[in-house]
Amino acid sequence: MLNNAVLGTIQLKGSHTSENIAAELKATQTKWNFPTPIATTDNAANERKAYEINKWERFGCLGHKINLVVKNSLGVSELGKLLGKARKMVTFFHQSSSITDLFLEKQKVIFSGQSEQEQLIGHKLIIDVVTRWNSILYMLQRLNEQFPVLMALANDPSLTKHASTTMKNCIFTFEEQTVIENLVSLLDPFEKATTIFCADKTPTMHKVLPITTKLLRIIEISEEDIPVVRRVKEKMQEELNRRATSDKITLLGCIMNPFTKNLDFVPDQRESAYSYLREEVFSNFMEVDIKKEKCNDERTCAKDCEPESPNVETELTEEGKRKIASPQIIGQPCKKIKSADTEEWLDDVVCTGQSVINQGSVAEIELQRYLGTKIAEGDQVLSVLEWWKKHECFFPRISKIAKKYLSIPGSSVSSERVFSLCGQIVNKKRCRLCPKNVDLLVSLNKNMAYW
Incomplete structure (x- = not known):
């Protein structure tokens, strides 16, 4: 797979038009002799168009998608006032060292003597950053955590008139504090999801579908939701359903995880996923090496011969299940490979002719065996990559597909x-x-x- 860092470097050169990006991508592929790539990029229109020009597959970064989902959802009018008060409060503390000192003293008074809360002493307020949605969560978490201290400080008679007025105008009411607590609980799973698929050293593509399914379940509207949270959830559902839709890469990444290959959490997409996998298996099953031997000057020499692609006819049944017809292997008969302990006297028997193997049947058997294999209890301690390393010899064709799709990162x-x-x-x-x-x-x- 084409490295995302390389892609990002390409986009920094020259113009950012789709045609120039596509040309740079193609030139880099040629220079480094990359195979046809599947890359993860952000969701800019010029990048999507560049991949369409080159006819390459791409996956839209899930991190950018979740960032847009949360930012657009928090833009509802009901939250504008609350977030404005939060930013004004934090900015006031950052601009005044004397108020910050009083804030730390109040922390010691309120949290001292309580083992669970003593670790909160020394925590300062956090300001959000425009480019990172989770900074809004961190800001609200810290304000929620330090709410008792802020209430005590707002009523401190030692404050100047200006500081006292600013604090009282920015402090949350109890109703607003309830909204903040509910909002923090709603955003926390999105932060966990972001942390999971931003990993560098472990595959993440097989987690994209479970993560999006988990988030959709979390934002289901409940009768207990307060009006503001219900409005945010409605916006999140709209954004997530529009941006984080399942596609071929997402489904194949999930089904290449042997622990989630049954797709029990999204049964309505199981047939599509199995159809994609079947197409991949039968379009690539001839990549498995077949050893042949040719005769040269009456001496046997082993040489790898790439056989011509067999004619495989497919038809779709009424139930929508794909069946593979018996393939016809096209090629000239050639010498076979013999074992080292086979006598030359038997060459005319075992080393001539050509064995016709129904590759389609072999691939179908392997596919059904993979989908029907139960995970052993001892395999629960294995990661996805460790499982494939252990079972690669049993699924030579599907393991190549696993390497292809599990190597795609879920985010850029x-x-x-x-x-x-x-x-x-x-x-x-x-x-x-x-x-x-x-x-x-x-x-x-x-x-x-x-x-």
């Missing part, structure tokens, strides 16, 4: 981290580093753990 966070690292390396005091040295430093930082 890895490349964003590379850009952040470059910004830390190239600073005002190190502004004359040549590009080659920057590349080496970034490569060392990202790969030292593997050496």
